[in-house]
Amino acid sequence: MAHRGDKTACTLHDRWEAGAEPDYSDCSAAYHFLGTRWNLQIISALLNGYTRFTEIAQLLNLNSRTLAERLKHLELEGIVIRQVRNPIPVRIAYGLTAKGQALREVLSEIQKWAVYADGPEAIEVIGKKNGGSCAERGILQIG
Amino acid sequence: MAHRGDKTACTLHDRWEAGAEPDYSDCSAAYHFLGTRWNLQIISALLNGYTRFTEIAQLLNLNSRTLAERLKHLELEGIVIRQVRNPIPVRIAYGLTAKGQALREVLSEIQKWAVYADGPEAIEVIGKKNGGSCAERGILQIG
DNA sequence: CCGCATCCAACAAGATACTG
DNA sequence: CAGTATCTTGTTGGATGCGG
Numbered sequence: 001m002a003h004r005g006d007k008t009a010c011t012l013h014d015r016w017e018a019g020a021e022p023d024y025s026d027c028s029a030a031y032h033f034l035g036t037r038w039n040l041q042i043i044s045a046l047l048n049g050y051t052r053f054t055e056i057a058q059l060l061n062l063n064s065r066t067l068a069e070r071l072k073h074l075e076l077e078g079i080v081i082r083q084v085r086n087p088i089p090v091r092i093a094y095g096l097t098a099k100g101q102a103l104r105e106v107l108s109e110i111q112k113w114a115v116y117a118d119g120p121e122a123i124e125v126i127g128k129k130n131g132g133s134c135a136e137r138g139i140l141q142i143g
Numbered sequence: 144m145a146h147r148g149d150k151t152a153c154t155l156h157d158r159w160e161a162g163a164e165p166d167y168s169d170c171s172a173a174y175h176f177l178g179t180r181w182n183l184q185i186i187s188a189l190l191n192g193y194t195r196f197t198e199i200a201q202l203l204n205l206n207s208r209t210l211a212e213r214l215k216h217l218e219l220e221g222i223v224i225r226q227v228r229n230p231i232p233v234r235i236a237y238g239l240t241a242k243g244q245a246l247r248e249v250l251s252e253i254q255k256w257a258v259y260a261d262g263p264e265a266i267e268v269i270g271k272k273n274g275g276s277c278a279e280r281g282i283l284q285i286g
Numbered sequence: 287c288c289g290c291a292t293c294c295a296a297c298a299a300g301a302t303a304c305t306g
Numbered sequence: 307c308a309g310t311a312t313c314t315t316g317t318t319g320g321a322t323g324c325g326g
Contacts, residue, residue: 027250030257031183037318040174053289063319068290088326090288099260109252110177114170117242180299196308206300211309233306233307 033077034106038062038070043096043103046080051093079103176220177249181205181213186239186246189223194236222246 034040038060045056057067071094074080079100085091096103177183181203188199200210214237217223222243228234239246 027187027254027257028184030253030260031187034253035178035180035183037178037180040178041171044174054287063321064288064290065292065321066319069318072290090326092289102256102259106249106252106256109249110173111170113245113249114173116245117173200308206302207309208301208311209299212298229307231306233309235308 036070036073038066039074040107040110042067042070042074043079043100044107046094046096046100047104047107051095053092053094056094074100179213181209182217183250183253185210185213185217186222186243187250189237189239189243190247190250194238196235196237199237217243 041060041062042056045059050056050059053064053067053071056062057064060067071080071082075082077099078097081095081097083093083095085093184203184205185199188202193199193202196207196210196214199205200207203210214223214225218225220242221240224238224240226236226238228236
């Protein structure tokens with residue numbers, strides 16, 4: 001996942017120097033982070049009160065290796081806290097920092113979008129599996 | 144179970160029909176989609192008015208193979224439209240459907256979060272506008 | 287047992303070259 | 307310009323195994 005960094009490198013400064021608009025510049029880091037697989041789901045699980053490693057792994061059907069890796073990243077980002085609750089048997093509780101909890105707004109927006117996206121217009125796709133063609137609906141406007 | 148090869152035209156509906164549990168929320172499909180690499184950045188670019196293939200590729204430092212793949216996928220999801228503007232020389236304009244534009248709210252929330260997240264903790268980076276070292280603080284893991 | 291590290295197969299993304 | 311073909315590299319995730 002380090003490919004892009006080599007080229008684009010430090011996004012914030014580079015974009016400023018390049019004269020890019022603040023619109024895009026500030027959040028390429030956030031996009032990259034949120035666009036990393038499982039991060040959204042993990043945060044969602046934590047927001048919903050799940051705190052244990054294996055709980056989350058089972059909930060998301062995620063193997064332990066990847067989960068451990070993601071949690072470590074999230075910890076380094078200051079989004080997740082790791083608390084050792086019990087030494088033996090090992091009991092660890094994961095939770096969100098303030099910065100992590102601030103993502104609740106984002107996740108909430110995503111939920112709203114998901115409902116909208118599944119609701120009005122994505123209804124006739126149900127005949128999947130067979131034809132395989134997924135999108136045939138009339139599409140609307142262009143930016 | 145393999146969450147791996149989801150790349151093949153796996154739509155939102157495919158996901159929940161495949162047995163994604165609504166346990167933690169009913170939008171795991173949306174999480175999966177938004178959590179797919181490059182999708183957020185591509186949508187952001189489109190929202191910001193970029194319409195051309197090479198434009199987007201350069202903006203994101205993304206190679207053409209992956210960009211083509213992602214755009215095709217986004218088209219199948221009904222989020223992106225591909226319009227042929229000129230046959231020769233080939234001129235194609237990409238844009239967002241209504242469903243895609245509805246993501247503006249989500250991206251906007253992400254921006255807000257990014258500002259907040261960079262604010263209190265990564266002040267040094269934001270403070271200076273001219274060149275120099277990119278990130279002292281570890282928040283921007285980009286890479 | 288629980289959390290996590292290590293090894294390894296499978297797949298996704300990058301670089302480059304090439305077509306219309 | 308907008309892709310496709312192909313080869314190479316990097317990342318992901320399952321199996322396994324270990325320390326506590």
